[in-house]
Amino acid sequence: MTAKKPPSNGTLLSCMPVAVMAVVTGMDVVAGPGVGLLPLVSLGPAFSGLLGGWRRTAVIGVVALLLCVGLGLYDGLFAESRGFAALGSVAGVTGVGIAAAVMRSRREAELAGVRSIAEVAQRVLLRPVPLTAGPLQAAVSYTSAVAEARIGGDLYEVVASPHGVRVIVGDAQGKGLAAVETAAVVLGVFREAAHDEPDLVGLGERLERSVARELEGEKSVTAILAEIGSGHEAVFLNYGHPAPMRVRRDGTADFPQPSSFALPLGLGAQGADGPKPYPVAFGPGEQLLLYTDGVTEARDEHGSFYPLADRAHLLKDLDPHSALDALREDVQRHVAGPPHDDAAMLLLRYHGHGKGKSVPAD
Numbered sequence: 001m002t003a004k005k006p007p008s009n010g011t012l013l014s015c016m017p018v019a020v021m022a023v024v025t026g027m028d029v030v031a032g033p034g035v036g037l038l039p040l041v042s043l044g045p046a047f048s049g050l051l052g053g054w055r056r057t058a059v060i061g062v063v064a065l066l067l068c069v070g071l072g073l074y075d076g077l078f079a080e081s082r083g084f085a086a087l088g089s090v091a092g093v094t095g096v097g098i099a100a101a102v103m104r105s106r107r108e109a110e111l112a113g114v115r116s117i118a119e120v121a122q123r124v125l126l127r128p129v130p131l132t133a134g135p136l137q138a139a140v141s142y143t144s145a146v147a148e149a150r151i152g153g154d155l156y157e158v159v160a161s162p163h164g165v166r167v168i169v170g171d172a173q174g175k176g177l178a179a180v181e182t183a184a185v186v187l188g189v190f191r192e193a194a195h196d197e198p199d200l201v202g203l204g205e206r207l208e209r210s211v212a213r214e215l216e217g218e219k220s221v222t223a224i225l226a227e228i229g230s231g232h233e234a235v236f237l238n239y240g241h242p243a244p245m246r247v248r249r250d251g252t253a254d255f256p257q258p259s260s261f262a263l264p265l266g267l268g269a270q271g272a273d274g275p276k277p278y279p280v281a282f283g284p285g286e287q288l289l290l291y292t293d294g295v296t297e298a299r300d301e302h303g304s305f306y307p308l309a310d311r312a313h314l315l316k317d318l319d320p321h322s323a324l325d326a327l328r329e330d331v332q333r334h335v336a337g338p339p340h341d342d343a344a345m346l347l348l349r350y351h352g353h354g355k356g357k358s359v360p361a362d
Contacts (some may be wrong), residue, residue, distance in 0.1 A: 017048040017060050021067060028071050038077065038086040041068050042093035049097025050104075057101045061094025125184050126156065129346070133160040135284075136228060137349040139320035141328045143294070144342050153179025154292045154344035155187050155221075159194040163227070166194040166203065169290040169346050170223030170241065170265070178219075179342075185214045186221050186265065200227045200277055204237045208274065211266040220266035224290055228348070232283035237275045240264040242293055245308060249285040253312035256280040287315055287349050289327075294343030298335050306334050320347050 021044035028038060045061040052060075068090045077083030129138045138158050153172035158165065168190050172182035189210040190203075197203040204225055211221060224241040228234045236244065239262050243255040262275035282288060291308075298306040314330055317323035324347045331343065 014051065016051065017044040017046075020044050020047060021060075021064060025067055025071065028075070032075070038068060038071055038075070038083075039089045041071070041086070042090040045090070045094040045097040049100040052101060053105060054098045054101035057094070057097045061090070061097065064090050064094060125180065125187060129156065129158040130160065132351075133158055134165045134228065135230070135350055136165055137320050137351050139324045139347045141324045141345045141347075142343070143328065143332075143339055153183055154294065154342040155183040155223075156290070156344050156346045157187055157190055157194075158346070158348075159191060161195045163198055164229035165227070166190075166200070167226040167228070167290065167346065167348065168223055169292065169344060170221045170239075171292040171294075171342070171344075172221045173219045173264075182215060182219050182221060186211060186223065200225060200235055200237055201274075204239070204274060208239075208265055215266050220264040222264040222293075226288070226290065226348075228282065228350075232281060232350075233279045234282040234288060235277050235279050237277055238262065239275055242291060242296055244280075245289040245291070245312065246280060246282065247287040247289065247312045247315055251313060251316065253309055255309070282350055284350050287347060289315070290346045290348070292342065292344045294339065294341035295331055295345060297341065298331050298339065298343065300334050301336055306331055315347065320349050323347065 021041055024038075024040045024043065041064045044064045045057055048057040048060040065087065068087050072078050072083035072086060075083075077086065126142060129140050131138065136158075140156055142154065142156075153174060155170045155172065156168065158167050168186070170183070170186055172179040172186070174182070186207065189207055193203050193206045197206055207223075207225075221239070222241040223239045224244060225237040225239075226234050226244070236256070236258065238258045241264075243257050245253050245255055247253045256278070258278050259276060260273075262273065289308075296306055296308050300306075311327060311330055314326045315323040317326060324345060327345065328343075332339075
């Protein structure tokens with residue numbers, strides 16, 4: 001036999017108004033008129049106004065009024081003012097409950113509209129990365145730290161350009177809508193410059209100028225840029241961002257570091273030198289994981305950081321999306337609660353397609 005599913009919280013809450021009125025009715029019949037429980041019948045429409053729609057609240061209110069009349073006649077309360085006072089309280093609470101239900105419905109409709117707009121913005125800002133680009137397979141994961149949000153300050157993009165596959169993963173300073181605005185600026189410039197700039201350093205310099213101009217030095221973005229051409233290597237530019245994780249064919253992992261670290265995008269006006277490109281061997285059967293610090297700085301209940309280096313084996317699934325899902329779920333289990341920061345991960349697999357050929361543009 002198939003086991004019955006336990007009732008959901010929503011079902012229990014929807015039954016609460018009827019259950020409350022039934023309990024009050026039973027207690028009033030048993031205790032008699034001297035206890036004065038009759039006005040508590042108004043709890044039915046009160047709960048319904050908080051949980052249900054205005055029509056259901058009106059129906060519950062009518063039932064509550066009928067109960068109030070019936071119990072008042074049974075207890076003989078209409079011979080004095082107590083019965084009419086109880087009837088008035090039930091009618092008043094029903095009216096307030098209907099008004100509350102109407103207002104809540106309007107707010108929910110407005111929130112639904114805002115969410116739909118946010119989803120459109122998400123598709124424009126963080127559009128899906130291509131499944132394949134040149135010799136690469138790509139998969140992406142994004143977890144927002146803001147409740148009910150799907151986007152935040154982390155950013156990513158993969159562009160197949162005439163100069164190679166170009167990638168960016170970054171983390172905008174701040175949280176919420178301000179961080180989303182910063183991410184939009186960076187992605188807009190990157191998508192255009194990735195096609196136009198012949199070398200990765202020029203692409204990084206163009207990003208730096210645009211971010212510094214648009215954000216006016218008030219905000220910054222840590223970012224890592226990568227370029228993968230027809231050769232078996234990836235070239236990186238690191239603007240103060242966590243180093244990528246390279247997973248070799250034998251499953252071992254390392255984190256290639258730049259010779260020197262540069263300031264985040266937007267802080268180039270401070271006079272510091274920009275990042276130097278550094279190549280990393282990257283060939284068929286190998287993987288690159290680019291991520292934001294929301295992954296490596298995720299803490300468990302004891303304050304321990306997520307051990308990304310020890311989790312490379314989770315990326316062994318033949319499907320890159322399934323592999324990345326397994327890693328994301330492991331990060332969530334490590335935190336054992338709501339995330340404290342946005343977390344983006346971009347997995348690149350070198351599958352060898354297009355070897356020896358130029359990478360087509362979008």
